[in-house]
Amino acid sequence: MSAKTSFRSAVRVSARASLFGLALLPLAGCSTFENLNPFAGEKYETKILPDVPADDIYNQGVARLQNKDTEGATKKFGQLEKDFAYSDYARKGLLMQTYAQYQGGSYDDAIESGARYYKLYPNTPDAPYALYLQAMSYYSQVPDISRDQAQAGKALALFEEIVTKYPNSEYANDSKYKIQVTRDQLAGKEMSVGRFYLARKNYTAAINRFREVLAKYQTTRHTEEALMRLTEAYMGLGITDEAQTAAAILGHNFPDSEWYKDSFALLKDNGLEPHENQDSWISKAFRKIGLT
Template sequence: MRFSHLPFSDNVVSGGRPVLRVAGRLAAAGVILLAVAACDSVKSLNPFSKPEVYKPEIVPVKPAEELYNDGLARSAKGDFEGAYKAFDTINRQNPGTTWAQKSLIMQTYVAYEGGRYDDAANSGIRYTTLYPNSEDAAYAQYLLAMSYYKQVPDVTRDQASTQRAVQAFETLIERYPRSEYVKDGKFNLQVVRDQLAGHEMEVGRFYLGKRNYTAAINRFREVVARYQTTRSVEEALMRLTEAYVALGIVSEAQTAAAVLGHNFPESPWYKDAYALLASKGLEPREDTGSWISKLFSGGQFR
């Protein structure tokens, strides 16, 4: 019997059965050994094949006083980031304690000094909420307001931070009127109010340029109604004169110019308003029934 059809080219027959040569057996055995070795290698690389040993790491807890002094030292060196972490640790490890209160005001301070204004604002809000009657509450409110103040954008952008600054400074002045921070707070309040008025003027001038007079009037009216103590009010009255002339609402145009001339007779904006009316054969004349007149009468002009 022949076995030429089998896939072995060097088979021999023994007892009527095909037998692999020794070399073939060794080759087969080598493949098996390699497979086993490969399995062992993969097993050695498998992190889940080894028993897990948990080694707890014991981190010593520093006393609050030590952390506080460390925070003060870092703050004095200008390491506001390290100081912030030290004071924050005290707050987390010692809630409701005197150390937590002391560290919270310091955390607000170093966040502000380090330029982390959002963190400073959040810490300031937390402090004034938890300790509204403490001796440092006015300072916390001042830092809160200044954190918003530092984020005031230019007049062409959204003024959300400016609005928050106004509210925070007003709270400082109303809640802590005898505080040493009130004087600076009033000055900065005027600055941010000027900023808000400037934003309204920017938008109003845009609408005026697009000949959307109604939208422009609404913006200038906002300035006249809410920001009378700002430097923008003179221009706002002149722009109202301009917009009302364009709409043909003569009485309101004359009133805006008359109120402008009465309150700011030397203003270059009044000269412009007067010249505009004169070019139309008109002159300033106040209508006491106008909303403009009512805003500036009865001591409403601040």
């Protein structure tokens, strides 16, 4: 055999050996590759879940709600929106999800779900209920008047929207009552801040707060005190004309009020008496709502 032929044979044998060795690598490392395969073993066994009818899911949600499992009910009703998108069950499920969240005290979630329902289905018969659940979720979080009243303001806006857009709905009467409560709460906050400024003789800041009460919340129980505090604040500034006007309107509308007696005594101690100036902003504010 020539040297050239021997070289070619050696190359072929080496190549075959190399290919044979490469072919053995996967077999030798079989266990290692199985561990790297995410679909190997029973842990990742594929299972086909049976379809659950929408009405069954809905009824399961209702059952959980009846058992006071609001979290479980929320998940079931939420499943309807995912599995049966744009169906009537998805719509019902979203409303019931909102209700379950409200019942469970998850008020922020209920507000979000209710807002989504109203955005998607504004013309359905349940639209006012979605607004009502939102409003009640804000209402349930209203703190005492020493704290920020943003929740009361948002609740008030939604209750007013219900009364305006859906005056004949079953939620209108309760919304009217809640409007009075939230307005009284907001007025109470203004009074609290106003008294704070008045005690520190910051009369201008105090007047601005009491003015808010008369401008926005005249029908609340805080109106009488606001007029008396205005008498005090204006006397503190030496603006007797406005002080007399505040006392006069207080006496005209609430003649038996203890606040009027205090206003009258304050003016009398300074040689003055109640007298309404028709050009005063206080007089105009009350003429606007027909109280003078």
